[in-house]
Amino acid sequence: MAEENKSFWSNLPALLTSIAGLITAIVGIYIYLDNRPPDNMSDDEVNQTVELLEDQSNITTTEIESKPEEIDNPTLSEQVNEQENIEKPEVISLPKKEKIELAYTTILSGQVVKVGNYLPIDDGKYSLFQNNVSENPEEADIEIKNSSQASIATSKLYPGDYYIFEDNQYSYKVRLLRVKIRNFGANYAFFNVERASKRQ
Secondary structure (H helix, E strand, O other), X not given: OHHHHHHHHHHHHHHHHHHHHHHHHHHHHHXXXXXXXXXXXXXXXXXXXXXXXXXXXXXXXXXXXXOOOXXXXXXXXXXXXXXXXXXXXXXXXXXXXXXXXXXXXXXXXXXXXXXXXXXXXXXXXXXXXXXXXXXXXXXXXXXXXXXXXXXXXXXEEOOOXXXXXXXXXXXXXXXXXXXXXXXXXXXXXXXXXXXXXXXX
């Protein structure tokens, strides 16, 4: 039994060497088969392929890398100028209309309007109604009606204030002069009505 164990251990290095040789042979056969040229390629094609691969392996990375195309970026001031040129529309100068000052003429002066009644303006084309008069503060609510008694304007006036309304021919200016409050009776307001022709 001891001789059998001794012979096994003495033969172990030879056994390992044989296994290593077998593995090396298998790897060598695999590498050979893997590197064989395809059956459909001729020797010339194989040589050309080998030369092409060798040439590519000699190219340095600096030759392969392409340089980015340099684009001239405009400076900030140029960008602003270009943007202004784009955004600013062309200015077209139009002839300016001159403001026409209307010449008003008083057609009613110092008239008193009683609450509930009205003051005819310009031969009855319009009527001035006084809807409310107050002493503190002094003010008057007025309403303008046309000949059909349809309301065309309302306003609140303080002494010295005026209200302007217009038609196709004239511009009318109704100015409140003062108010008068009575303890026993109606409250009054004093108006001036002025008129100006719109056709010069």
